[in-house]
Amino acid sequence: MTIQKRTIGLAIYFALLLLPIYWMLNMSLRTNADILGSFALYPHDPTLGNYIKIFTDESWYSGYINSIIYVTINTAISLFTALPAAYAFSRYHFIGDKHMFFWLLTNRMAPAAVFLLPFFQLYSTFGLIDTYIAVALAHCLFNVPLAVWILEGFMSGVPREIDETAYLDGYSFPRFFITVFLPLIRAGVGVTAFFCFMFSWVELLFARTLTVTNAKPIAATMTRTVSATGLDWGLLAAAGILTIVPGALVIWFVRNHLAKGFALGRV
Amino acid sequence: MEKWENNRAWFLVLPVFVIVAFSAIIPLMTVVNYSVQDIFGPGQRVFVGAEWFKEVLADYRLHDALWRQFLFSGLVLLIEIPLGILIALAMPTRGWGVSASLVTLALPLLIPWNVIGTIWIVFTRPDIGLFGAAVNGLGIAFDHTARPLDAWVTLMLMEVWHWTPLVALLAYAGLRAIPEAYYQAAKIDGASAWATFRYIQLPKMRGVLTIAILLRFMDSFLIYAEPFVLTGGGPGNSTTFLSIYLVKVAVGQFDLGPAAAFSLIYFLIILLFSWLFYQALQKVGTGEKR
Numbered sequence: 001m002t003i004q005k006r007t008i009g010l011a012i013y014f015a016l017l018l019l020p021i022y023w024m025l026n027m028s029l030r031t032n033a034d035i036l037g038s039f040a041l042y043p044h045d046p047t048l049g050n051y052i053k054i055f056t057d058e059s060w061y062s063g064y065i066n067s068i069i070y071v072t073i074n075t076a077i078s079l080f081t082a083l084p085a086a087y088a089f090s091r092y093h094f095i096g097d098k099h100m101f102f103w104l105l106t107n108r109m110a111p112a113a114v115f116l117l118p119f120f121q122l123y124s125t126f127g128l129i130d131t132y133i134a135v136a137l138a139h140c141l142f143n144v145p146l147a148v149w150i151l152e153g154f155m156s157g158v159p160r161e162i163d164e165t166a167y168l169d170g171y172s173f174p175r176f177f178i179t180v181f182l183p184l185i186r187a188g189v190g191v192t193a194f195f196c197f198m199f200s201w202v203e204l205l206f207a208r209t210l211t212v213t214n215a216k217p218i219a220a221t222m223t224r225t226v227s228a229t230g231l232d233w234g235l236l237a238a239a240g241i242l243t244i245v246p247g248a249l250v251i252w253f254v255r256n257h258l259a260k261g262f263a264l265g266r267v
Numbered sequence: 268m269e270k271w272e273n274n275r276a277w278f279l280v281l282p283v284f285v286i287v288a289f290s291a292i293i294p295l296m297t298v299v300n301y302s303v304q305d306i307f308g309p310g311q312r313v314f315v316g317a318e319w320f321k322e323v324l325a326d327y328r329l330h331d332a333l334w335r336q337f338l339f340s341g342l343v344l345l346i347e348i349p350l351g352i353l354i355a356l357a358m359p360t361r362g363w364g365v366s367a368s369l370v371t372l373a374l375p376l377l378i379p380w381n382v383i384g385t386i387w388i389v390f391t392r393p394d395i396g397l398f399g400a401a402v403n404g405l406g407i408a409f410d411h412t413a414r415p416l417d418a419w420v421t422l423m424l425m426e427v428w429h430w431t432p433l434v435a436l437l438a439y440a441g442l443r444a445i446p447e448a449y450y451q452a453a454k455i456d457g458a459s460a461w462a463t464f465r466y467i468q469l470p471k472m473r474g475v476l477t478i479a480i481l482l483r484f485m486d487s488f489l490i491y492a493e494p495f496v497l498t499g500g501g502p503g504n505s506t507t508f509l510s511i512y513l514v515k516v517a518v519g520q521f522d523l524g525p526a527a528a529f530s531l532i533y534f535l536i537i538l539l540f541s542w543l544f545y546q547a548l549q550k551v552g553t554g555e556k557r
Contacts, residue, residue: 006356006357007357009353009357010354010357010358010368013354014368014371016428017371017372017374017375017428017432018371018374019390019397019398020375020386020387020390020397020398020428021374021375022397023386023389023390023396023397024386027389035389035395036395038395039394039395039400041397077286081282081283081286082283084279084280084282085279085280085282085283087279088276088277088279088280089280091270091271091276092270092271092272092273092276093270093271093272093273094272094273094274094275094276094277094280095274095277097276100280100284102542102545104283104287105481105541106538106541107287107290107291108482108485108486109485109489109534109537109538109541110295110530110533110534111489111491111509111510111513111530111533111534112489112491113491113510113513113514113517113518113526113530114298114301114513114517114523114526114527114529114530115294115295115298115530117297117523118293118294118297118298119290119294121297122290122293122294137286137289137290138290140286140287140290141287141290141291144283144286144287145287146478146482148283149478149481150437150475150478152474153441153473153474153475153477153478154440154441154444154474154475156474157444157471157474185444187440187443187444188440188444190440191436191437191440194373194436195433198373198376198377201377201379202376202377202378202379202380204379204380204381204492218379219379219380219381219382222379222381222382223381231385233389236382236385237386239382240378240379240382240386243377243378243379243382244374244377244378246377247373247376247377248370248373248374248377251369251370251373252366252370255365255366255369255370258365258369258436258439258440258443259360259361259365259366259369259443
């Protein structure tokens with residue numbers, strides 16, 4: 001009986017959650033005149049015109065490609081640097097560990113507006129403006145601390161006896177980490193990978209400041225839909241629907257890791 | 268069990284430190300530098316000491332924005348954290364429902380923030396938006412561009428819609444990381460659903476909930492794009508949050524000095540509260556652990 005109620009509650013929540021997204025989908029299949037002209041629960045005269053425009057206009061689709069490239073670089077850097085660091089924080093005492101751990105998170109706490117100018121100056125000094133690596137590095141500022149914090153939480157949930165047993169059995173650190181430890185925290189790695197991808201994907205201020213054309217992100221391209229004649233709602237909605245797709249694929253790939261989680265029996 | 272004492276662990280942390288410090292330290296120092304100078308143009312600047320800080324701290328509009336910000340972030344935490352935990356508890360643990368739930372939850376998170384505001388403008392419009400039309404159809408006069416309360420309700424709805432999935436995803440991953448043996452032990456003891464939640468699930472979720480609370484606090488305190496696009500800070504100043512006011516100072520009046528002082532004060536407030544939350548959550552954890 002309780003399970004029934006839970007499922008109904010969850011279904012209602014998901015229905016509400018999908019409403020704005022449905023509305024975006026609805027708009028993306030209509031022309032701008034049609035959207036502004038009448039209220040319609042579903043597109044009476046559906047058209048793929050908005051999507052075709054995005055897929056055929058290079059200034060549009062290159063935005064997606066640019067975003068995917070720098071977001072992928074960022075997610076890779078974040079995960080690979082954060083995994084060993086999170087292990088160190090969860091297992092060892094070392095000088096300054098607590099301060100270091102909290103300092104990492106303070107990098108997410110500064111309001112971006114005034115920091116953009118010195119950021120631009122710093123990255124131009126290194127000649128990095130308008131490159132993928134610039135945006136990927138800048139996003140590390142908030143993604144690496146997040147990755148360390150999430151992974152540390154999951155790693156601390158793994159009993160330390162597992163490490164000790166493995167070392168006694170003669171495992172080297174890298175071999176233990178990859179073959180024994182990582183599978184135990186796969187839910188954490190999955191959720192971290194998704195969050196790094198997501199935060200880098202939707203970030204606009206840094207990405208726009210550090211790029212001109214070659215690495216311009218999709219979120220910046222989308223602000224172009226505001227023109228002299230007003231906003232092209234249909235085009236914006238289609239672009240919005242398409243921005244969801246890559247991230248949805250990411251969570252699709254990590255879903256099994258998320259759901260399986262912890263299985264002590266394997267050790 | 269105590270952690271192992273080992274300073275060589277620094278080598279594992281070093282890459283993270285280097286990569287974050289590269290982007291963090293020089294810009295922070297530059298902003299500190301701005302905050303104590305009056306800048307007229309390139310090469311023309313005068314040291315003014317704490318002048319900007321005094322000016323910013325005495326600004327009543329900043330105080331108003333600050334209280335609004337506390338109210339907003341407080342509401343966000345009070346609604347999103349319990350709701351996110353409830354959703355995570357209700358989510359299926361096996362079968363096709365898992366994939367469907369996870370992908371559905373991820374959808375709002377993946378839309379760029381400026382676009383979220385734009386979509387909600389349409390969604391809440393009474394003539395062509397589903398929400399606006401439905402509310403007006405029920406006979407409730409609703410207009411987020413004219414009435415402060417309506418603007419707040421719309422913003423909260425958008426915020427809860429947008430970010431509760433983040434809490435739910437974290438809590439779900441945390442729940443999945445609890446070994447099956449704990450539940451079996453609880454079942455043998457005949458523990459109620461509430462007892463299982465209170466003594467097994469909640470303590471085991473402490474890590475992910477700490478990061479969820481801190482993340483939601485920091486990000487909601489820094490919120491800019493969504494309210495800026497949806498309400499522009501209005502009607503009047505009723506939804507002018509700290510960052511919207513900061514951009515007004517920085518861009519509108521083109522005052523780098525006061526804006527930098529403002530940024531640093533802003534940063535320190537977030538730092539202080541995050542630290543308090545963190546300390547409190549750490550204590551809660553140790554109290555519950557056996």
